[in-house]
Amino acid sequence: MMLLTSKYTTSMSASLYNPSASVFWPLDCKESGYAFGWCNNNQNVGCIVVAGVIQLHTVDSKLPEGLPKLLEHTQQHTEIADLGELQLIGKCTFYSGQRKGLVAPELEMGQAIKYSIVFYHRHEAQTLRFYLMDTFGLDIDAFNVTSSSTVRPVSGRKSSGISQDIVNQLNVASIINAAILETLSSMSNATPSSTNLGQTTKSITARTSDLLETAISKSQSFISMPIQVICNIHISAKYRLKDVSLSVQQMDVRADQSAALLRQMAALQPRREGVRIESYSMKYTSFFNTVWLILNDVTIGYAFGNFLCENHEVLSGMLKDAVENFLISWPQRALCWLDSWPAGLKLNTELSRFYSGTFVDFVDIWGGVLRHTIFPQLPKIIYIFGLISSFGVLIGGMGGMTMSIALFYDMFVVLTLHIYVCYTIAVLAYERALWGLGSLWRLFRGKRFNVLRNRTDSWEYDIDQLLFGTILFTLLAFLFPTVLAYYALFALLRLATILIQASLEIQLAFMNHFPLFALVLKLKDPWRLPGGLYFDFVRVLVHVNEHEAAGAGTDEQFITTLIPIVENQPITLGRIFFQYTRLWTKLASHYDPFRLFKSLLLGRFLVPIPRFDQRDEIDT
Amino acid sequence: MSTKIPPWEKVLWKNQPYPDNYIPEGALESSLRKNPNFKPYTYWPLVHLSIAITQHLATIFIFLSVFVRLKDRSLDPRVLIFVSLGCFFVGYFVWEVLQYTQSSGGGSKHGSKRNERVGDDRAKTLKSSILIFLALMSLSPVLRTLSAATSSDSIWALSACLFLLNILLADYGSSSSVAQVGPERLTSVLSMNAAISSSVVLASRLSSDLAVFALIQFSVQSFTLFPMLRRRLQAFNTRKLSTRAMQALLTFALSISSLILAAPLSSTIAFLFLLVLLAVTFFAPAVLVWAQKYKKWVETFISPTNYQVTISSFRSEIRGPWDVAVPKVN
Numbered sequence: 001m002m003l004l005t006s007k008y009t010t011s012m013s014a015s016l017y018n019p020s021a022s023v024f025w026p027l028d029c030k031e032s033g034y035a036f037g038w039c040n041n042n043q044n045v046g047c048i049v050v051a052g053v054i055q056l057h058t059v060d061s062k063l064p065e066g067l068p069k070l071l072e073h074t075q076q077h078t079e080i081a082d083l084g085e086l087q088l089i090g091k092c093t094f095y096s097g098q099r100k101g102l103v104a105p106e107l108e109m110g111q112a113i114k115y116s117i118v119f120y121h122r123h124e125a126q127t128l129r130f131y132l133m134d135t136f137g138l139d140i141d142a143f144n145v146t147s148s149s150t151v152r153p154v155s156g157r158k159s160s161g162i163s164q165d166i167v168n169q170l171n172v173a174s175i176i177n178a179a180i181l182e183t184l185s186s187m188s189n190a191t192p193s194s195t196n197l198g199q200t201t202k203s204i205t206a207r208t209s210d211l212l213e214t215a216i217s218k219s220q221s222f223i224s225m226p227i228q229v230i231c232n233i234h235i236s237a238k239y240r241l242k243d244v245s246l247s248v249q250q251m252d253v254r255a256d257q258s259a260a261l262l263r264q265m266a267a268l269q270p271r272r273e274g275v276r277i278e279s280y281s282m283k284y285t286s287f288f289n290t291v292w293l294i295l296n297d298v299t300i301g302y303a304f305g306n307f308l309c310e311n312h313e314v315l316s317g318m319l320k321d322a323v324e325n326f327l328i329s330w331p332q333r334a335l336c337w338l339d340s341w342p343a344g345l346k347l348n349t350e351l352s353r354f355y356s357g358t359f360v361d362f363v364d365i366w367g368g369v370l371r372h373t374i375f376p377q378l379p380k381i382i383y384i385f386g387l388i389s390s391f392g393v394l395i396g397g398m399g400g401m402t403m404s405i406a407l408f409y410d411m412f413v414v415l416t417l418h419i420y421v422c423y424t425i426a427v428l429a430y431e432r433a434l435w436g437l438g439s440l441w442r443l444f445r446g447k448r449f450n451v452l453r454n455r456t457d458s459w460e461y462d463i464d465q466l467l468f469g470t471i472l473f474t475l476l477a478f479l480f481p482t483v484l485a486y487y488a489l490f491a492l493l494r495l496a497t498i499l500i501q502a503s504l505e506i507q508l509a510f511m512n513h514f515p516l517f518a519l520v521l522k523l524k525d526p527w528r529l530p531g532g533l534y535f536d537f538v539r540v541l542v543h544v545n546e547h548e549a550a551g552a553g554t555d556e557q558f559i560t561t562l563i564p565i566v567e568n569q570p571i572t573l574g575r576i577f578f579q580y581t582r583l584w585t586k587l588a589s590h591y592d593p594f595r596l597f598k599s600l601l602l603g604r605f606l607v608p609i610p611r612f613d614q615r616d617e618i619d620t
Numbered sequence: 621m622s623t624k625i626p627p628w629e630k631v632l633w634k635n636q637p638y639p640d641n642y643i644p645e646g647a648l649e650s651s652l653r654k655n656p657n658f659k660p661y662t663y664w665p666l667v668h669l670s671i672a673i674t675q676h677l678a679t680i681f682i683f684l685s686v687f688v689r690l691k692d693r694s695l696d697p698r699v700l701i702f703v704s705l706g707c708f709f710v711g712y713f714v715w716e717v718l719q720y721t722q723s724s725g726g727g728s729k730h731g732s733k734r735n736e737r738v739g740d741d742r743a744k745t746l747k748s749s750i751l752i753f754l755a756l757m758s759l760s761p762v763l764r765t766l767s768a769a770t771s772s773d774s775i776w777a778l779s780a781c782l783f784l785l786n787i788l789l790a791d792y793g794s795s796s797s798v799a800q801v802g803p804e805r806l807t808s809v810l811s812m813n814a815a816i817s818s819s820v821v822l823a824s825r826l827s828s829d830l831a832v833f834a835l836i837q838f839s840v841q842s843f844t845l846f847p848m849l850r851r852r853l854q855a856f857n858t859r860k861l862s863t864r865a866m867q868a869l870l871t872f873a874l875s876i877s878s879l880i881l882a883a884p885l886s887s888t889i890a891f892l893f894l895l896v897l898l899a900v901t902f903f904a905p906a907v908l909v910w911a912q913k914y915k916k917w918v919e920t921f922i923s924p925t926n927y928q929v930t931i932s933s934f935r936s937e938i939r940g941p942w943d944v945a946v947p948k949v950n
Contacts, residue, residue, distance in 0.1 A: 348766070349768055350765055445813075446810060466809060467816060467840055470816040471756075471763070475820075478824075
């Protein structure tokens with residue numbers, strides 16, 4: 001630690017060929033004294049970050065020698081040793097004139113370095129404002145916030161004079177300043193005061209009652225964990241219970257959320273010294289986002305549940321009528337219509353009769369099952385749905401609007417099960433017919449599909465193969481329109497059910513993960529969601545010497561120049577919603593109309609978007 | 621000059637008294653060859669070749685008459701089955717005879733191997749025929765009700781199109797060479813398939829399963845097996861007059877039978893059949909011979925790649941020593 005006192009001339013012009021050090025000066029620091037901070041050397045362009053100023057009047061004569069020791073001592077007490085060595089930079093003076101306005105300090109530093117000042121905002125730690133080089137990694141998902149999900153390191157920017165290390169130093173400057181001042185005051189006043197940095201930070205859960213925390217942890221261990229275990233039971237080799245039913249998946253999601261809440265509450269406890277403000281802020285945002293979403297959910301769920309409970313009779317009557325009309329008798333009428341020369345199309349009578357007979361009987365059977373099992377209990381079922389929606393949150397947090405959406409989704413799936421089965425049969429027949437027709441057409445022309453080369457080659461068939469194939473081809477060609485007609489009916493029905501299911505799932509996804517907190521924060525205080533830096537200019541008065549003033553043609557003591565100031569660029573809306581844009585593109589590609597049409601034509605099995613795809617998108 | 625100048629020889633290693641660019645008189649005209657591959661069409665060989673087409677057409681006419689009789693129920697399906705079985709055995713016998721004469725006449729170089737192959741062929745034939753027989757028997761109920769809803773007019777139209785396809789794409793040549801003893805190849809698969817589909821389509825108009833079975837079996841025989849036999853017969857030494865006479869006789873027999881079968885049904889149709897057969901056999905070759913002198917004009921409109929006879933330009937081809945040598949492969 002050297003403290004050299006050679007005087008030098010300031011030079012405000014830093015040209016490209018004279019490398020000068022950039023000095024980052026806190027905007028709110030206007031005292032003269034000894035400046036301390038970090039000296040970074042980014043490949044020959046020095047960057048000096050001034051964390052604060054020790055004022056002259058608090059310093060005794062002996063302290064200039066003790067200052068380095070003080071700095072070392074403070075540094076050991078915090079955990080920011082990785083940011084660089086805290087040094088005494090030099091002496092700074094503010095020439096306060098009669099003029100009002102921002103004044104730039106003059107620095108006397110070690111070697112005769114030219115320097116240029118860049119202002120920055122030094123925020124206090126409670127405000128949770130900070131700078132970031134790159135965008136804020138908004139993982140508004142309660143599941144995956146770990147301590148390693150911090151800012152991404154920016155590579156290759158070392159030569160530009162500002163890098164992630166510098167930014168980290170800027171963020172920590174306020175804390176260090178407060179710590180130093182406190183140490184000094186304690187040293188000089190000799191009053192006992194704790195150097196606990198935790199006092200300067202906001203501890204959230206000290207305000208919330210511990211009762212809540214214990215309540216959540218108890219419910220977590222007794223209810224949520226067993227439920228989660230149940231949810232993840234494997235039914236078959238590939239499917240778990242939660243892949244089959246949406247309600248089970250919703251319970252699993254809710255259990256995950258409560259577990260994450262608990263973890264985050266522990267992490268957001270009185271802040272340890274030196275923990276990074278970026279990760280802290282991220283966890284804070286994520287925690288409150290989840291809490292807010294759940295509260296929203298519970299509120300809307302309560303209202304909806306009340307509505308359901310009050311009108312359960314009427315609703316069940318309406319539902320019964322709708323099911324009878326749309327799901328039972330309409331398909332039957334459509335099938336009979338197909339059987340009797342629809343629109344003048346003459347379908348093969350035997351096959352058509354077989355198809356329509358089978359399907360009508362099947363729909364009848366399912367209608368009977370529904371009528372005997374579910375319909376008598378339908379009012380009670382709706383009443384129970386309402387209860388779960390309103391008060392289910394008391395049982396380990398499983399309740400609310402999301403749960404009722406999930407329950408209705410499952411009921412819908414159960415009600416349309418017969419369409420699913422009929423569709424499966426029809427699509428199998430259609431696909432086989434299509435495939436056979438294609439293969440036999442190739443045989444008709446004397447060609448064969450070469451699997452090795454993936455192309456059609458000519459091939460010499462045997463006579464019996466040819467004969468048999470030709471006869472079968474004619475057979476299939478005549479039976480194809482019938483198969484096509486029945487397949488078209490059920491494919492359209494299946495498409496409609498899939499679209500309804502998809503819309504319900506999208507609604508659920510929105511209610512479960514919506515970056516509400518980040519949006520409101522963006523409106524209220526964009527400084528807390530940084531998404532990059534930019535430099536603005538601010539008018540500053542600079543004290544100049546006499547001969548410089550004479551050179552500039554004035555005889556004032558101050559001239560005004562522009563000095564850059566580091567500002568924060570708040571995160572963009574697109575970045576807040578980036579997970580949603582990805583989800584949207586995935587949904588759009590799955591439900592793309594052309595793709596759906598092509599799948600319909602080729603006879604592929606239509607499925608709603610697989611659940612693990614959806615969750616992966618939101619998780620990553 | 622007392623010394624006679626030796627005649628000019630087209631060699632470079634002799635020191636000749638002629639200048640280097642000497643060309644004797646008449647050298648150019650003697651080295652030119654006009655139309656060396658040109659063989660103009662003559663009438664009777666063309667007639668002989670078009671016999672194949674006539675036979676094919678006659679077969680189709682026979683088939684159509686049989687179908688009409690089956691539909692009217694004037695022909696008992698069982699009779700048809702027995703007749704076609706009889707024809708099948710006769711044809712197979714002829715095939716075997718041909719194979720025997722050709723194999724023994726052409727020299728028995730690979731005696732045992734050829735016998736093996738012949739034996740394999742027989743087994744394969746047996747398997748194929750049994751398979752087809754059983755398949756047809758099981759599929760005929762389904763085939764009967766295939767197009768019950770379609771009106772007859774569309775059926776006739778469809779069938780006519782498919783038969784037309786068959787006629788156009790059929791292979792009227794003969795088996796390439798005597799030495800080919802391997803499995804018989806169907807060189808035009810599409811035409812055969814078209815004929816079979818047409819017969820299936822027609823069969824769906826019939827009223828009993830047995831009739832369907834009989835008709836399809838007959839069609840399989842006429843459009844699959846009979847062309848093979850016909851090609852074999854055609855390849856069988858067309859030089860001798862006796863074979864030519866046999867060919868002509870066969871054609872005649874087929875045509876007459878088709879006419880006889882068609883006549884009771886409708887004399888108009890029989891008359892049309894006769895006209896068509898005569899036209900194809902006698903009239904079309906005449907037209908072809910007459911149109912030869914306009915071949916060059918025709919050639920510019922038709923690309924010659926798909927046709928078996930390459931049309932070379934008439935009276936304008938000149939070959940000389942500057943041409944690429946054409947190897948004679950014999």
